[in-house]
Amino acid sequence: MRGILHDSLAEMLDRKIIWIYAAVTVIGILIVIAANSAALNFNGQELDLKTMGEEVAGPIMVGINRFAYVLVFLSVLATAGIFPKMMVKGRADYFLSKPISRGSLLISKMLSIWLVYSLLVTACVLVIWVVTGAVVGVFGAKLWMLLMLHVLSLLIWLSITITIGMVTGSNALSIMAAFVTWVLQQILVFHEEIGSFIDNSILRNAISGLYYIWPKTIQISDMVESAVMKGGAEWMPLYSSLIFAAAMTVLAVFIFRRKDY
Amino acid sequence: MTIVDVQDLTKVYSTGMRKGDIVALDSVSLSISEGEIFGLLGPNGAGKTTMLKVLLGITSITSGTATIDGFPPGNPRSRVKVGYLPENHRFPDHLTGLGLMELTGRLHGMSQKQMDERSDELLKLVGMERWASVKIRKFSKGMLQRIGLAQAMMPDPDVLFLDEPTDGVDPVGRTEIREVMKRIRSEGKSIVLNSHLLSEVESVADRVAILSRGRLIKVATVTELTSRASQYEVEADFGNKIIKLPEEVGKVVSMASRLMIVELTDPERINDVIDDIRMNKIKIKSVKPVTVTLEQSFMEAVSSHPEGAAQ
Numbered sequence: 001m002r003g004i005l006h007d008s009l010a011e012m013l014d015r016k017i018i019w020i021y022a023a024v025t026v027i028g029i030l031i032v033i034a035a036n037s038a039a040l041n042f043n044g045q046e047l048d049l050k051t052m053g054e055e056v057a058g059p060i061m062v063g064i065n066r067f068a069y070v071l072v073f074l075s076v077l078a079t080a081g082i083f084p085k086m087m088v089k090g091r092a093d094y095f096l097s098k099p100i101s102r103g104s105l106l107i108s109k110m111l112s113i114w115l116v117y118s119l120l121v122t123a124c125v126l127v128i129w130v131v132t133g134a135v136v137g138v139f140g141a142k143l144w145m146l147l148m149l150h151v152l153s154l155l156i157w158l159s160i161t162i163t164i165g166m167v168t169g170s171n172a173l174s175i176m177a178a179f180v181t182w183v184l185q186q187i188l189v190f191h192e193e194i195g196s197f198i199d200n201s202i203l204r205n206a207i208s209g210l211y212y213i214w215p216k217t218i219q220i221s222d223m224v225e226s227a228v229m230k231g232g233a234e235w236m237p238l239y240s241s242l243i244f245a246a247a248m249t250v251l252a253v254f255i256f257r258r259k260d261y
Numbered sequence: 262m263t264i265v266d267v268q269d270l271t272k273v274y275s276t277g278m279r280k281g282d283i284v285a286l287d288s289v290s291l292s293i294s295e296g297e298i299f300g301l302l303g304p305n306g307a308g309k310t311t312m313l314k315v316l317l318g319i320t321s322i323t324s325g326t327a328t329i330d331g332f333p334p335g336n337p338r339s340r341v342k343v344g345y346l347p348e349n350h351r352f353p354d355h356l357t358g359l360g361l362m363e364l365t366g367r368l369h370g371m372s373q374k375q376m377d378e379r380s381d382e383l384l385k386l387v388g389m390e391r392w393a394s395v396k397i398r399k400f401s402k403g404m405l406q407r408i409g410l411a412q413a414m415m416p417d418p419d420v421l422f423l424d425e426p427t428d429g430v431d432p433v434g435r436t437e438i439r440e441v442m443k444r445i446r447s448e449g450k451s452i453v454l455n456s457h458l459l460s461e462v463e464s465v466a467d468r469v470a471i472l473s474r475g476r477l478i479k480v481a482t483v484t485e486l487t488s489r490a491s492q493y494e495v496e497a498d499f500g501n502k503i504i505k506l507p508e509e510v511g512k513v514v515s516m517a518s519r520l521m522i523v524e525l526t527d528p529e530r531i532n533d534v535i536d537d538i539r540m541n542k543i544k545i546k547s548v549k550p551v552t553v554t555l556e557q558s559f560m561e562a563v564s565s566h567p568e569g570a571a572q
Contacts, residue, residue: 002367003364003366003367003368004368006363006364006367007353007356007364010353010355010356010360011353011355013355014355014396015355086353088351089349089351090347090349090350090351091350091351091352091353092319093314093317093319093345093347093350094345094347094350094351094352094353094412095368096317096318096319097317097318097319097340097343097345097347097422098340098365098368098369099337099338099339099340099341099343099368099369099370100337100368101337104337258321260274260319260320260321261314261319261320
């Protein structure tokens with residue numbers, strides 16, 4: 001794990017991907033400053049957000065939540081090709097000839113990527129949170145929950161992209177799999193509405209079942225907004241998505257242990 | 262003591278229903294001892310690289326058994342004291358030379374102190390100490406081979422698998438790599454050497470295995486392969502004298518005023534030949550077995566087994 005973690009960190013720094021995250025964060029800061037200025041002149045009335053207190057805390061966290069979602073999306077794109085690249089002909093020989101089981105190698109790589117990119121996402125979110133607090137004068141609550149959910153969301157995405165990347169050896173197919181997962185979860189959110197148009201109970205139950213099995217990263221992101229705006233959140237999307245991620249990882253290890261390079 | 266043992270090893274690659282299967286290794290059995298440089302020879306597609314990949318657990322076994330230091334390839338413990346320089350390697354190019362050494366050390370569970378000491382020693386040994394902080398992607402082919410050899414030696418391996426180690430290396434570098442191999446052998450460690458350069462194998466290997474189309478066609482020492490046990494070269498002042506040998510001793514293959522080549526029915530019969538020459542009052546200067554190059558021997562072995570047949 002130590003070696004793979006160092007390697008993942010060195011790889012991230014070499015790719016200079018950190019500059020893209022920095023650029024996105026700077027854009028986020030500019031949006032915060034611009035939004036703050038616009039709010040101060042809202043309807044010709046001068047508003048002092050600093051005196052509004054908790055009234056703006058919720059919307060601020062919703063904004064930061066959307067920002068974190070963009071960062072996770074960016075991380076999915078940035079990491080999709082890492083495992084296929086690690087297992088290209090000539091490089092796979094190097095890693096597979098080391099005294100580590102294939103299962104450990106795959107899980108170490110997945111956790112290393114997760115850790116490195118989670119730190120990057122966390123750092124960017126913290127910067128935005130601090131800047132927003134400093135500009136507006138209100139520090140949004142439930143930051144720990146926001147960070148935890150987005151970091152777990154990244155782990156769920158990684159379980160998909162690494163499995164597909166390992167099986168196909170393709171960066172592009174790995175990203176496509178993530179996109180298909182995203183589209184399907186958008187559709188499955190409306191499983192009850194879709195089910196009401198279907199007479200066949202088996203098909204209706206299958207769609208409903210697929211909804212509970214399929215990862216729900218969009219709903220995980222929505223959990224933060226529910227928590228800060230409504231005071232509570234339904235945790236089922238997180239639990240079921242983590243079970244899906246665990247199943248995908250077990251499948252990935254099973255296939256990886258049997259794959260010839 | 263045997264460090265690598267292979268028994269009836271078969272590897273079949275499935276290429277899909279239409280194309281059929283490819284038999285990369287067909288019932289190969291061999292063993293490699295401690296302190297031995299073992300050459301793997303064979304034409305392209307003979308199964309040499311597959312043999313290394315199977316032993317290292319990179320490719321699975323279809324049937325048969327293989328062990329390194331008593332552990333099967335699927336067991337990570339079989340690779341603890343193993344170094345490997347793959348053919349056409351692509352080391353992580355975001356690393357520096359030193360970074361690669363450290364990654365290798367970490368993957369072998371070495372401490373930072375061990376890694377520092379070993380990296381310094383090995384980078385000096387392969388002449389790469391000046392390039393330690395340069396990214397691998399900037400290395401030439403020869404430099405990549407040198408750093409590849411250094412990383413393979415990082416865990417102080419008991420057995421080193423080298424697949425075309427001198428590929429792209431200049432003649433000076435080749436000589437240095439050969440010296441490194443001899444040094445490793447002198448430390449009681451084994452090397453499995455896969456090379457197309459037969460002269461290189463001939464100069465360092467103790468034993469070689471010749472593979473053809475996945476089959477093992479010969480395992481012998483380099484001396485056995487390069488000598489004609491039944492043929493002797495006798496250097497003497499024959500002048501115009503003609504030597505004739507009894508049929509039960511052998512026959513004269515060629516005869517000149519200072520050199521005679523004889524083919525004997527039994528190598529022991531060389532004493533009869535010497536006696537015969539001495540009886541003719543001819544002064545003998547030297548008697549030695551006729552030798553051929555490993556390349557000649559290899560070509561004979563491969564051409565005499567076009568389909569590959571175990572011997």
